[in-house]
Amino acid sequence: MRRTSKERLTEKLACFGRFGADERGGITRLSLSPAALEACGEFRRRCECLGLAVRCDDMGNIYAVKRGTEDLPGPAMGSHADSVVNGGNYDGMLGVLAALEVLETMVLDGISTRRPVSAVIWTNEEGVRFPPAMMSSGVLTGKFDKAAVLDVRDADGVSFGEALSAAGRQGDKAARLGPESCTAYLELHIEQGPVLYESGESIGVVQGVVGMCNYTVSVFGRAGHAGSTPMPRRRDALYAAAGIIRRLHDDLGSIAGGPLFTFGHIECRPNMHTIIPEEVSFSLDARHRDPDVVRRVVEVITSLPKESDGCRVEYREEWARRSTLFDPALTALVKRNADALGYAGRFMFSGPGHDAQYVQDMLPAAMIFVPSIGGLSHCPDEKTSLDDCRNGTDVLLNTVLELADT
Amino acid sequence: MRRTSKERLTEKLACFGRFGADERGGITRLSLSPAALEACGEFRRRCECLGLAVRCDDMGNIYAVKRGTEDLPGPAMGSHADSVVNGGNYDGMLGVLAALEVLETMVLDGISTRRPVSAVIWTNEEGVRFPPAMMSSGVLTGKFDKAAVLDVRDADGVSFGEALSAAGRQGDKAARLGPESCTAYLELHIEQGPVLYESGESIGVVQGVVGMCNYTVSVFGRAGHAGSTPMPRRRDALYAAAGIIRRLHDDLGSIAGGPLFTFGHIECRPNMHTIIPEEVSFSLDARHRDPDVVRRVVEVITSLPKESDGCRVEYREEWARRSTLFDPALTALVKRNADALGYAGRFMFSGPGHDAQYVQDMLPAAMIFVPSIGGLSHCPDEKTSLDDCRNGTDVLLNTVLELADT
Numbered sequence: 034m035r036r037t038s039k040e041r042l043t044e045k046l047a048c049f050g051r052f053g054a055d056e057r058g059g060i061t062r063l064s065l066s067p068a069a070l071e072a073c074g075e076f077r078r079r080c081e082c083l084g085l086a087v088r089c090d091d092m093g094n095i096y097a098v099k100r101g102t103e104d105l106p107g108p109a110m111g112s113h114a115d116s117v118v119n120g121g122n123y124d125g126m127l128g129v130l131a132a133l134e135v136l137e138t139m140v141l142d143g144i145s146t147r148r149p150v151s152a153v154i155w156t157n158e159e160g161v162r163f164p165p166a167m168m169s170s171g172v173l174t175g176k177f178d179k180a181a182v183l184d185v186r187d188a189d190g191v192s193f194g195e196a197l198s199a200a201g202r203q204g205d206k207a208a209r210l211g212p213e214s215c216t217a218y219l220e221l222h223i224e225q226g227p228v229l230y231e232s233g234e235s236i237g238v239v240q241g242v243v244g245m246c247n248y249t250v251s252v253f254g255r256a257g258h259a260g261s262t263p264m265p266r267r268r269d270a271l272y273a274a275a276g277i278i279r280r281l282h283d284d285l286g287s288i289a290g291g292p293l294f295t296f297g298h299i300e301c302r303p304n305m306h307t308i309i310p311e312e313v314s315f316s317l318d319a320r321h322r323d324p325d326v327v328r329r330v331v332e333v334i335t336s337l338p339k340e341s342d343g344c345r346v347e348y349r350e351e352w353a354r355r356s357t358l359f360d361p362a363l364t365a366l367v368k369r370n371a372d373a374l375g376y377a378g379r380f381m382f383s384g385p386g387h388d389a390q391y392v393q394d395m396l397p398a399a400m401i402f403v404p405s406i407g408g409l410s411h412c413p414d415e416k417t418s419l420d421d422c423r424n425g426t427d428v429l430l431n432t433v434l435e436l437a438d439t
Numbered sequence: 440m441r442r443t444s445k446e447r448l449t450e451k452l453a454c455f456g457r458f459g460a461d462e463r464g465g466i467t468r469l470s471l472s473p474a475a476l477e478a479c480g481e482f483r484r485r486c487e488c489l490g491l492a493v494r495c496d497d498m499g500n501i502y503a504v505k506r507g508t509e510d511l512p513g514p515a516m517g518s519h520a521d522s523v524v525n526g527g528n529y530d531g532m533l534g535v536l537a538a539l540e541v542l543e544t545m546v547l548d549g550i551s552t553r554r555p556v557s558a559v560i561w562t563n564e565e566g567v568r569f570p571p572a573m574m575s576s577g578v579l580t581g582k583f584d585k586a587a588v589l590d591v592r593d594a595d596g597v598s599f600g601e602a603l604s605a606a607g608r609q610g611d612k613a614a615r616l617g618p619e620s621c622t623a624y625l626e627l628h629i630e631q632g633p634v635l636y637e638s639g640e641s642i643g644v645v646q647g648v649v650g651m652c653n654y655t656v657s658v659f660g661r662a663g664h665a666g667s668t669p670m671p672r673r674r675d676a677l678y679a680a681a682g683i684i685r686r687l688h689d690d691l692g693s694i695a696g697g698p699l700f701t702f703g704h705i706e707c708r709p710n711m712h713t714i715i716p717e718e719v720s721f722s723l724d725a726r727h728r729d730p731d732v733v734r735r736v737v738e739v740i741t742s743l744p745k746e747s748d749g750c751r752v753e754y755r756e757e758w759a760r761r762s763t764l765f766d767p768a769l770t771a772l773v774k775r776n777a778d779a780l781g782y783a784g785r786f787m788f789s790g791p792g793h794d795a796q797y798v799q800d801m802l803p804a805a806m807i808f809v810p811s812i813g814g815l816s817h818c819p820d821e822k823t824s825l826d827d828c829r830n831g832t833d834v835l836l837n838t839v840l841e842l843a844d845t
Contacts, residue, residue, distance in 0.1 A: 117709070117711065117713075117714070118709060118711075119709065161711070166713075224667065225664040225666070225667040226664065226666075226667030226668060226669070227667075227668070227669065227672070243666070245666070247712060256815075256817060256818045257814070257815065257816065257817070257818070258631040258632065258790070258791055258816045258817050259699065259700075259701035259703055259724045259726070259790075259791075260631070260632075260649070260651070260699060260724075260726050260789070260790030260791035260792070261630065261631040261632030261633075261699075261789075261790035261791055261811075261814070261816065262632060262633070262699070262814060263632070263633065263699070263814075264692060264697065264699060264700075266633070266814075269701075269702075271684065271702050271703075271705060271721075272684065272685070272688055272702065274681075275680075275681035275682075275684040275685050276681075276685055278677065278678065278681040279678070279681050279682055279685060282678055286670060291670065293665065293666060293667075293668070293669070293670060294665075294670075295665035295675075295712070295713070295714075295715055296675075296677050296678065296716075297665055297677075297707075297710070297711050297712040297713060297714050297715065297716060298707070298710050298711060298712045299677060299705060299707050299710065299716075301703075301704070301705050303523070303524060303525065304703070304704050304705065305523065305524075305567070305703050305704060306653065306701070306703040306704045306722035306724050307523075307572075307701070307703060307724060307791075307817070308523070308701075308703050308817050309701055309703065310702075310703060310705075311818075315677075316712035318665045318666075318712050318713060320665070320666050383666070383667070384664065384665075384666030384667035385664055385665075385666035385667055385713070386666070408663065408667070408668060408672075409662075409663060410663065410664045410667065411662060411663070411664050411709075411711075411713070411714050412662040412663075412717070
């Protein structure tokens with residue numbers, strides 16, 4: 034079995050961790066921001082130093098290709114370089130740097146393959162600056178309309194299309210990853226949960242991504258002055274919303290199968306301490322691998338009362354995602370290589386969404402998870418041990434080499 | 440008894456209602472904003488047309504003076520011209536226009552008095568753009584440090600001092616209203632509550648302003664990815680905060696005497712639908728005329744558990760205000776005039792704070808309330824019937840004339 038270099042990987046993580054380092058000790062590297070462009074520029078520069086051909090497609094996705102001995106389609110690997118606000122340096126970036134380390138290992142160790150091997154950086158996976166998440170892989174696989182997403186604007190009114198061309202990242206549509214150029218896609222990523230960390234295993238072989246639904250619940254009360262509106266005739270949207278959040282939480286928590294659900298976003302209008310809240314909206318994100326469990330979640334939401342504490346209650350489905358199953362042969366190959374390398378591993382599902390699940394719709398895809406210390410992610414304390422980073426990269430290397438020579 | 444003109448008052452309300460009219464059908468006239476400066480400019484222009492001397496003090500408060508036959512201190516009346524975001528055109532502005540109508544009536548009806556009569560517009564009563572509320576009357580009466588409030592910045596980073604001088608409103612400290620120039624202060628204001636509207640009475644004689652306290656409660660959980668953090672080990676700050684809001688609401692609601700309390704402002708960090716809330720803070724505003732009731736509110740807050748649903752809970756007192764009692768002789772005079780005019784009235788307390796309560800600390804003050812239709816305020820539907828506006832202004836006129844001739 035081949036091995037990658039923990040020392041080189043350590044250097045890469047340290048170097049790329051400077052791009053977007055924020056004052057709160059985390060990483061803020063929103064898609065196409067100066068920090069993200071710096072990181073992508075450094076990736077390009079390093080690939081070119083390795084003598085690799087680098088190109089960009091029309092969604093700004095970056096591809097670095099190491100040619101094979103024959104002009105055939107070959108395997109690709111990668112992840113994303115953007116982060117959430119005040120997130121960590123491993124979500125996405127580790128998969129990018131692992132792919133770079135694999136190519137670097139091939140070049141430095143003089144490994145040639147029959148098929149080409151590519152590394153890819155997906156544009157705007159997090160969808161924080163430009164919603165939705167996984168925007169570019171979604172366009173390549175027909176999930177989203179290209180014209181529509183190019184017109185999505187950030188908080189400053191800059192459209193995704195404007196940001197793309199300002200960054201010089203609007204390449205050629207012909208450069209897109211697809212079945213004609215690519216035989217399989219592999220993505221290494223941190224688990225973003227505690228399962229591997231607590232089991233002491235180094236490798237998660239991801240069989241699929243759980244299905245999910247996302248709702249906005251809105252509660253409409255009546256504004257009034259805090260100092261003069263008698264309590265009995267108030268219609269306080271925040272008081273009502275708080276009750277709904279508690280009830281939904283308890284009802285959803287009692288669903289057999291144990292869905293994951295989160296009320297992560299809340300907005301209050303006018304949100305002034307001297308005014309009774311008139312309107313409160315909050316988000317509900319729920320996930321489970323079993324479609325029946327997701328269906329029961331939806332039943333709980335759709336049976337919300339039309340009125341609560343004197344306030345009108347509405348709910349709206351923002352989007353839903355069916356469960357994705359990765360290519361069984363590919364996941365089996367990943368598991369074999371983890372075993373052959375002597376790394377403890379297990380099959381598991383991913384709760385978070387990843388570009389790989391969209392890619393799976395057009396060609397065989399699979400994911401390799403490595404442990405998140407304490408299960409933390411999307412926060413400054415997000416971390417994966419360097420041994421685990423290297424172990425995952427070793428699995429990625431050997432799997433890609435096998436795919437590139439068949 | 441003298442009378443003011445409903446027709447002129449109608450015209451004034453219509454004209455000044457254009458300054459800050461927003462797209463949501465309300466008024467947004469933040470302190471020292473272009474809309475507020477337009478309104479104050481129109482007030483100055485109209486006073487100068489009436490031949491009145493207009494001056495400005497060092498806090499931007501505007502005074503229009505109608506001289507008396509003798510060079511003595513005299514009564515003043517007024518209110519504020521700034522509004523909340525998407526508020527109404529009666530809160531504050533009605534008191535300003537009533538004072539203008541009183542002066543206009545005196546000029547047009549050729550009424551001369553022994554003492555001078557002044558109208559005043561207080562700068563930044565709402566405190567929305569530049570906290571705290573009642574900033575300028577607070578500085579004149581030693582509640583706030585002038586240097587500190589001049590340095591308060593709005594959301595765009597503009598300081599109150601910069602906004603003052605940009606508006607050319609930094610006048611002379613010697614121009615301030617005070618005991619040497621003023622014998623009594625009267626403020627006409629909408630009730631901002633339903634008491635007068637529901638009792639069908641036209642005039643509220645305000646005996647004082649209730650005491651209040653304002654707290655921020657903060658709940659600290661742990662961030663984590665919505666798709667991968669198992670439910671049992673979550674520390675969800677929003678779920679915990681929702682429970683605390685419900686419990687506090689119910690506990691405060693059971694306090695004998697019936698304090699008014701409002702959770703009007705809530706903030707969630709990082710407030711993203713895919714991340715478990717790490718920190719949620721909300722405001723608590725509580726008011727009652729009886730200091731013992733306010734004390735029991737504080738007892739409920741200070742007995743909050745240190746931990747709730749696995750999250751750390753903290754509370755911080757932002758500020759507190761003792762009950763204010765207006766000058767009994769002045770309130771009695773107001774009531775006598777309301778009765779003499781044949782307007783149904785009652786003694787009552789104010790829940791909201793007003794500049795008059797600070798003025799009361801340096802000279803006799805009192806307030807005249809007129810009904811708020813439906814008890815609504817701080818919203819586009821805020822309204823007072825023109826008859827009630829005129830009735831209140833009649834009471835103001837006759838009270839001021841009596842004060843100006845004694």
